Amino acid sequence: MTTSAEPRDLSVLAIDIAREAGGLAARRRREGVAIAATKSGLADIVTEADREVEALIRAWLAESRPSDGFLGEESGASEATSEITWVVDPIDGTVNYTYGIPQYAVSIAAVSGSADPATWTALAGVVFNPASGELFHASAGGGAWLGDERLAVAEPGPAGALLATGFGYDPATHAPTLERLARVMPLARDIRRLGSAALDLAFVAAGRLDGYYERGLHAWDHAAGALLVDEAGGRTGGAPHGRPGREMTIAAGPGLFDRLAAAVAD
Ligand code: LIP
Numbered sequence: 001m002t003t004s005a006e007p008r009d010l011s012v013l014a015i016d017i018a019r020e021a022g023g024l025a026a027r028r029r030r031e032g033v034a035i036a037a038t039k040s041g042l043a044d045i046v047t048e049a050d051r052e053v054e055a056l057i058r059a060w061l062a063e064s065r066p067s068d069g070f071l072g073e074e075s076g077a078s079e080a081t082s083e084i085t086w087v088v089d090p091i092d093g094t095v096n097y098t099y100g101i102p103q104y105a106v107s108i109a110a111v112s113g114s115a116d117p118a119t120w121t122a123l124a125g126v127v128f129n130p131a132s133g134e135l136f137h138a139s140a141g142g143g144a145w146l147g148d149e150r151l152a153v154a155e156p157g158p159a160g161a162l163l164a165t166g167f168g169y170d171p172a173t174h175a176p177t178l179e180r181l182a183r184v185m186p187l188a189r190d191i192r193r194l195g196s197a198a199l200d201l202a203f204v205a206a207g208r209l210d211g212y213y214e215r216g217l218h219a220w221d222h223a224a225g226a227l228l229v230d231e232a233g234g235r236t237g238g239a240p241h242g243r244p245g246r247e248m249t250i251a252a253g254p255g256l257f258d259r260l261a262a263a264v265a266d
Contacts, residue, residue: 001064005083007139010110010124015137017060021053022106022130025091028052029131033098044169045094050074054090057108061086071115073220084123085115089220092127093196102131107198109223117219117245125224127202136202136228144205144231153234153253154207160189161210161256164200167193168216176266177215184213184263187256197249201225204251205232211252213264222249240265 002009028049036048054074061068069080072088086108091097093104106128111120127136136151138144144151156162163184167177181191192209194200197217203209205228222244226236235257239247252260 001066003065003067003082005112005123007110007123008142010084011126011137011139011142013064014108014110014124014126015128015135017057018106018108018126018128018135020060021057021090021108022128024056025049025053025097025104025106026130029097029100035098041169041171043095043171045098046074047091047094047098049097050091050094053106054088057086057088057090057106068110069115071219073218077115080115083112085111085120087111087115087220087223089198089218092198092221096195101195103129103194103196103199104131105129105196105198105202107220107224109227111223115219117223118243122223122227122230125227127198127224127228129199134202136205138205138224138228138231140227140231142231144228146202146206151205151228151232152207153204153229153232154210155253155255156187156189156210161187161252161260162190162192163188163260164192164194164203164209164212166195166197166200166214166217170216173216180215180264180266184260187211187259187263197221198225201236201251202228204234204253205229207232211250211256211260213248213250213260215248216246217244217249218246226251237261
């Protein structure tokens, strides 16, 4: 059991847990995925593996750090009596996972202060894709990494920005999302819809995307990935001059961010 709030210590624990949790997710994928329920709508699914993987993560943290808080996509929240809360998406990219598309990730972040993305301080974040074996990790002040390779965001070339975005589960949001995409296209050389917000953010940190934006994300979708971008020299934000949140999540290098934020603003 430990109570360290040192970002490096939190990152080391998150990496160990993410590897074990990702291994479980990959095993369950090979065995065949069962949809357990739908949530906000028919397209918003949760699998038995989502629930099982989050239970593994939550139990490990409860044993290692019983005073910390927890905020998970599938099992809800518990208040911290320490200063640390863990923000967890056990399988981000659930639809990809269900269809067998190898673009999904375990996303684990440790934050201090409240469990509110508008006010928390992110201390450590891990985004692990067990299908590719790529483990992205960051600690506050310690940089962003892919394994032991230091990451840095990219800036768009003369052809324009390679951007990623997403479409929410609610069909009623698709028309305004497409209108927003039309406003963004003049900035873009092309668009990618990869299906996992956590990996989209990790790809911005790695310079594989020039920018990403999406409306409607939950805290667990962006908590770890936003720290990766910040630690890779990028900028993250949300509603005008705000932080990543349900209204909007934006990530890009410093040379693109303001133009992208202006284009996505309603
Ligand atoms: C998903 C995000 C994706 C978004 C989906 C969903 P989930 O998270 O990663 O970017 O477009 O609507 O929010 O549900 O797979 O954890």
